Amino acid sequence: xxxxxxxxxxxxxxxxxxxxxxxxxxxxxxxxxxxxxxxxxxxxxxxxxxxxxxxxxxxxxxxxxxxxxxxxxxxxxxxxxxxxxxxxxxxxxxxxxxxxxxxxxxxxxxxxxxxxxxxxxxxxxxxxxxxxxxxxxxxxxxxxxxxxxxxxxxxxxxxxxxxxxxxxxxxxxxxxxxxxxxxxxxxxxxx
Numbered sequence: 001x002x003x004x005x006x007x008x009x010x011x012x013x014x015x016x017x018x019x020x021x022x023x024x025x026x027x028x029x030x031x032x033x034x035x036x037x038x039x040x041x042x043x044x045x046x047x048x049x050x051x052x053x054x055x056x057x058x059x060x061x062x063x064x065x066x067x068x069x070x071x072x073x074x075x076x077x078x079x080x081x082x083x084x085x086x087x088x089x090x091x092x093x094x095x096x097x098x099x100x101x102x103x104x105x106x107x108x109x110x111x112x113x114x115x116x117x118x119x120x121x122x123x124x125x126x127x128x129x130x131x132x133x134x135x136x137x138x139x140x141x142x143x144x145x146x147x148x149x150x151x152x153x154x155x156x157x158x159x160x161x162x163x164x165x166x167x168x169x170x171x172x173x174x175x176x177x178x179x180x181x182x183x184x185x186x187x188x189x190x191x
Contacts, residue, residue: 016114045069079107127158
């Protein structure tokens with residue numbers, strides 16, 4: 001039963017990310033988001049630790065001290081800031097966070113909205129993604145420009161809602177990307 005419920009959760013989450021990405025013109029990100037969750041190393045671990053109200057990665061982490069599924073996932077999905085670590089070009093600089101391309105920051109933003117909707121079934125409000133982010137506050141681990149854009153979008157979502165935030169993304173961040181004009185046309189056509 002957990003296996004089927006976990007599959008339903010993944011599918012529902014991916015559908016929400018796809019809808020958000022399509023609204024701003026990120027069609028490829030919408031179609032390919034979190035495909036690694038279907039791989040055996042993520043899927044079966046997720047099913048084993050499935051609870052329905054939070055990520056199974058947290059339950060695995062509590063059980064064995066780390067999440068093997070998360071380690072696999074973050075290394076294959078560019079919409080996680082944890083993917084974007086590299087060695088500093090300066091001697092002694094160590095490992096540092098790198099700037100994420102905007103399309104992946106937007107996908108990360110959509111991922112946070114979808115996760116909040118998925119795990120708060122019917123109790124979602126536009127401030128939940130910001131509150132969840134603030135609980136973790138990754139400021140030391142996330143590159144500054146990436147953090148500033150993500151925080152701007154999370155705050156805008158909390159204060160102005162999805163429609164205004166998605167319009168801002170389309171017209172101010174992704175305006176010159178191929179496909180964005182189509183997304184704008186379709187959005188205005190519905191009005």
